[in-house]
Amino acid sequence: MSTVILLLVTGLGLGALYFLIASGLSLTYGLMRVLNFAHGIFLTVGGYASWWIAVRLPLPDPWRFLVALLGCLVVGAIVAAAVEVGLIRPLYRRHIEQVLVTVGLALAFTALVQGTFGADPISYPAPAWTQGVTQLAGANIPNSRLLAIAVAAAVFLLLSAFLRFTRWGLIVRAGVENRAMVSALGIDVQRAFTLVFALGGVAAALAGALGALYFGNIDPERGTATLIFAFIVIVIGGLGSFTGSALAAVVVGLLQQFMNYYSSVYWGFSAAGDLSVVLLLAVVLLWRPQGLLGRSVG
């Protein structure tokens, strides 16, 4: 029983990270029809920025981590907004060029981080509490997983409230349906694009900092590695569906964690988690091509 609880919580923790990176990806695709293959760099930026700030701050825990976290969110927003304005904006509606530029940016940025900080993972100065465990129904749950779940839940509620109750949220929801008509109501959709990109950058940077606690280190390739699963999440959830992304992130995180554990125990095969996620993607695409909560087209 304690193993199931442990797998459940760690699976939710992994799902929390997937959700944080997938939420921005889903919104940018939904509103802008931009598949941003460079979205993973915002996660890397978040991890490295929070590490860079934390190792230089002469503050006690948990203040050092909290200040570093805030700093990385600002950096994530700035980098994301700069990418949107500098690279994505000139290429709206030019999908092939967008893919080429964002893939190129992801590769170049990863190489830049490796060149600057080294290719090996760097140990992260995590606050003591996040390295401990909490007893839950007989299971020793790592606190870093509980923190990731709590933060992702808070981000889900905040972004839901933003989409539901603010004028910008209204513009984003309408823009997901029909961008041209939003412009035809006198609204500058371009500003909404930049805002959504910056919000996506903040959420991904948050995933970067929490991922550093989760894995105990930062890694130049974590962003691009996690992005693959984030893409699977948004396709399973339904492209452009924010709630669908949250649901799919939970499903993918749990499936991956459970399959990795049980396949390892019973079959001695530890990579079944990744394989099962890809199979789930195939099943969803065959059964419901628009994703769990996506709208069918045509």
Added chain:
Amino acid sequence: MSTPIATRTVLEIKDLQVYLGESHILQGVSFEVPAGGVTALLGRNGAGKTTTIKAILGLVGRKGSIRLADRELVGLPTHEIVRLGVGYVPEEREVFSELTVAENLKLAERGTKPRYDLVFEVFPELEQRRAQAAGSLSGGQQQMVAIARALLNENQIILVDEPTKGLSPLMVGKAASALKRAAEAATLLLVEQNLQVARTLAEKVVVLDEGRVAYTGRVADLLADPALARRYLGVGGSR
């Protein structure tokens, strides 16, 4: 008895050219829309009526000149054109189906004083359906939302594209009444296939044929000449 056509021009289009892919859709369209009342933009299917409306709004690439009360619109992005006082009722209604009626209207608010009194006076039904998702409304009710979005703000001109398309006869009458009321508040440029509605609402008419202006004048004169009406519109004027 028809009223005299106003002389002040609110919209002036000169040598408007639009290409969609390889097709040369508008081939030097030029006409003026006088301030006040309704100007009908008529023509057979594929004549370029909807493209003209979209070109005014900047929703398609275009060349030439479009002046709204002495302000050049070509070169401006769509949202800036709309903010100059251009309302738009699109052909397919294009309400945001996932949003409620209230949210659709809220999104359309431009100034500090949205005219909800006018909107709910013209469409009392919308006030009762504020919390309903626009996607669950009937076609006629969605058309009410589309017209209401344009009525909500002060506009110099409202571009109305086939407002009665696909509506029941009862809803056609309601839409025509609403447009008549809208015309009291702003100039209307109306694309309409229903000649009865066009005849009821409009005084001036611009007829497009294969991407060019084929006729300008009074609606009554065009429809009084069956040969002319058949030639440009494919129907007899007596309809």
